[in-house]
Amino acid sequence: MSLFSDNIRVLRVRQKISQEKLAESLQITRGRYVKYEDGTSEAPYEILKKIARYYHMSIDLLLSVDIRKIDIQHLLKLENNRLVLPIMVDHQxxxxxxxxxxxxxxxxxxxxxxxxxxxxxxxxxxxxxxxxxxxxxxxxxxxxxxxxxxxxxxxxxxxxxxxxxxxxxxxxxxxxxxxxxxxxxxxxxxxxxxxxxxxxxxxxxxxxxxxxxxxxxxxxxGRTDKKQELNEIQDLKELILDVKREVNEIRKNKQ
Missing domain, CATH: 2.10.109.10 (Umud Fragment, subunit A)
Structure with a gap:
């Protein structure tokens, strides 16, 4: 059996959902779902997305993390895209x-x-x-x-x-x-x-x-207390001011 099949079985049992009800929510037959849960068949991408959305959990977690070893409450649930981000919290x-x-x-x-x-x-x-x-x-x-x-x-x-x-x-x-x-x-x-x-x-x-x-x-x-060099910025400001002065002089001469 795969980690994915173990995970979807654990999640289903935790939420006390029957295979029949879950298959109905995924719009597939119970027989087809059972193959995913017992590891005899791999779920296609579209079914992976449906299962991830059903449990409000990312596909990454379903495929690569042993759900039995983590506290679901320590996962940050996001809106809309239904991804789950692992977070750590202190005692407070x-x-x-x-x-x-x-x-x-x-x-x-x-x-x-x-x-x-x-x-x-x-x-x-x-x-x-x-x-x-x-x-x-x-x-x-x-x-x-x-x-x-x-x-x-x-x-x-x-x-x-x-x-x-x-x-x-x-x-x-x-x-x-x-x-x-x-x-x-x-x-x-x-x-x-x-x-x-x-x-x-x-x-x-x-x-x-x-x-x-x-x-x-x-x-x-940062790790440094080095004074930030401002010479280049100051030089640029002075250059711009010089250009402005020259433009003003040209305008005056034309008048």
């Missing part, structure tokens, strides 16, 4: 902030839906962040100054794509790019445009179908 019921360090970053794409993996992450508490589910992610490179390589960006989970605001920064977890921190623009129908604050790096697109998670920037945890 407040959400911990799990921190995805550089050391465990590579495993996040496989473990983001696994409560055991999420529980293994380092945890901190930042009460000033307010409501919402927060998580920390490492920054790489120099594409998003002033955030430096090695800093941690704490983001708030975005439940709906419609909540993404043009020009704001987000951590994206994608199938193709992995984990990235960029400024987003929704000027494409089926894709997001990712922009770096460092102009050296070109913009690029990520298809909506490739996006796994989006986390809105809330705060930065």
């Amino acid at each position: 019921g407040e959400n911990y902030i799990e921190v995805v360090t550089q050391k465990v970053k590579a495993g996040y794409l496989n473990g983001y839906a696994d409560p055991e993996y999420i529980e293994s992450l380092q945890q901190i508490s930042l009460p000033f962040l307010g409501p919402g589910k927060h998580r920390g992610f490492p920054v790489e490179g120099d594409s998003m100054p002033p955030h430096e390589d090695g800093s941690i960006i704490v983001g708030r989970y975005v439940e709906r794509l419609g909540d993404v605001q043009d020009g704001k920064t987000y951590i994206l977890i994608t199938k193709t790019e992995g984990m990235v921190y960029k400024r987003l623009n929704k000027n494409k129908k089926n894709a997001l445009v990712l922009e770096s604050d460092n102009n050296f790096y070109p913009n690029y697109e990520v298809r909506l179908s490739d996006i796994i998670e989006i986390w809105e920037y809330r705060c930065n945890i």
Whole structure:
């Protein structure tokens, strides 16, 4: 028997639902459903989606996590898409902030839906962040100054794509790019445009179908007290002022 077949049996028994009633809700015969539960047949994608929606649980969890080992109450239920996000809470019921360090970053794409993996992450508490589910992610490179390589960006989970605001920064977890921190623009129908604050790096697109998670920037945890260099910004301002003065002089001479 597969993990999936064990999971759907456990969920059905927990909710005290008969195989006949569940099959009826899925719009299939009881005989067909029984094959999924006893592991003699694999459920097609359309049936997987129906079962996931029925239990308000993600397909990832149904296929890859032993439901018997987790507390369903410690899963964050989301609206509309009916996905389930593993979360950790303290004794007062407040959400911990799990921190995805550089050391465990590579495993996040496989473990983001696994409560055991999420529980293994380092945890901190930042009460000033307010409501919402927060998580920390490492920054790489120099594409998003002033955030430096090695800093941690704490983001708030975005439940709906419609909540993404043009020009704001987000951590994206994608199938193709992995984990990235960029400024987003929704000027494409089926894709997001990712922009770096460092102009050296070109913009690029990520298809909506490739996006796994989006986390809105809330705060930065850095490791340096280095004074931010403002010389380049000041030089640019002075250059613009010089151009304006020259334009004004040209206009005066023409009058």
